[in-house]
Amino acid sequence: MGVNIKNLSILIAAVALAGAWVGQGQADNEVVFPMPTGPLYVKECGSCHTAYAPGLLPARSWQKMMNELDNHFGEDASLDEPDRLAILRMLTDHAADNPNANMLMRRVAASIPRGAAPQRITETQLFRFQHDEVPAHIWKRAKIGSKANCGACHTRANEGRYPEREVRIPR
Amino acid sequence: MMRLLALLFVMTTPAWATTPQQILDSLVQEARQTQSGFTASVSRGEQFYRAKQTGGKEADSCASCHTDNPxxxxxxxxxHKAIEALAPSANKQRFTDPAQVEKWFRRNCREVLGRVCTPQEKADFTAYVLSVK
Incomplete structure (x- = not known):
């Protein structure tokens, strides 16, 4: 098999594909979750708290949550039916266990027991593991105040981005 | 066909077509249906905004989340998530969408007072928040 144009182009294509695949792998390690597009999700789910990435919980969690919006962690977060259904669709389409989930989301899905439909992201095993080095007094800082306040430290949480190098813990 | 026209109308009407003043006017109209001759009062609205309420949950006044200064x-x-300023003088998005205004009155009145707000309370509250320059 001598070096000719055909073999060379197969080699180049193979290297390019491998590069693209490795590149994809790095993106998976970046702790980035896909977010629903359009203004509705952030408008309705990002006023009182961070617009959480749907990939932080499995679809069954979101289904339960969206059926109990009139008592949403003690508050009335009810929506009209068209918006509720549209948002439920966005959540399940981007949930941790959706068929197109990235490696990170699969890890989230795998860490949640099959029979469980957790409602608080902060109580999931992966969240606790990722935050176990954050001492209690840091959570109490005025600009953080709550574990639900992702955006206080994860500067681009509203874009579904949680990589460690983007973390800025406020004083 | 009418539905299509209606849809087209909704789609072509920009979100900013409603002004805060128009929203206040329609709240006042609504208040007059149950109390004839009603006029909105900035000072009653301010009192309502700051009043400590009972019957609600953790937040016991509008100011609990929106601070003493709208x-x-x-x-x-x-x-602890940041909430953008409420007064249109500081945030042009506020009081420009009647559906949003209704939604937040419904949710927040239930949260703070444990009941729906009366049309008069809503009109007074809005008059106060719009008056803050």
Whole structure:
């Protein structure tokens, strides 16, 4: 098999594909979750708290949550039916266990027991593991105040981005 | 066909077509249906905004989350997420969408007072928040 144009182009294509695949792998390690597009999700789910990435919980969690919006962690977060259904669709389409989930989301899905439909992201095993080095007094800082306040430290949480190098813990 | 026209109308009407003043006017109209001759009062609205309420949950006044100054950035009492300023003089998005206004009255009145607000309370509250320059 001598070096000719055909073999060379197969080699180049193979290297390019491998590069693209490795590149994809790095993106998976970046702790980035896909977010629903359009203004509705952030408008309705990002006023009182961070617009959480749907990939932080499995679809069954979101289904339960969206059926109990009139008592949403003690508050009335009810929506009209068209918006509720549209948002439920966005959540399940981007949930941790959706068929197109990235490696990170699969890890989230795998860490949640099959029979469980957790409602608080902060109580999931992966969240606790990722935050176990954050001492209690840091959570109490005025600009953080709550574990639900992702955006206080994860500067681009509203874009579904949680990589460690983007973390800025406020004083 | 009419539905299509209606849809087209909705789609072509920009979100900013409603002004805060128009929203206040329609709240006043609504208040007059149950109390004839009603006029909105900035000072009653301010009192309502600051009053400590009972019957609600964790937030016991509007100011709990929106702070004493409607022009300032607020903070959600539980999640601590920043809440953009409420007064249109500081935030042009506020009081421009009647559906949004209704939604937040419905939710927040239930949260703070444990009941729906009366049309008169809503009109007074809005008159106050719009008056903050």
């Amino acid at each position: 022009k300032a950035e607020g903070r959600h009492i539980k999640t």
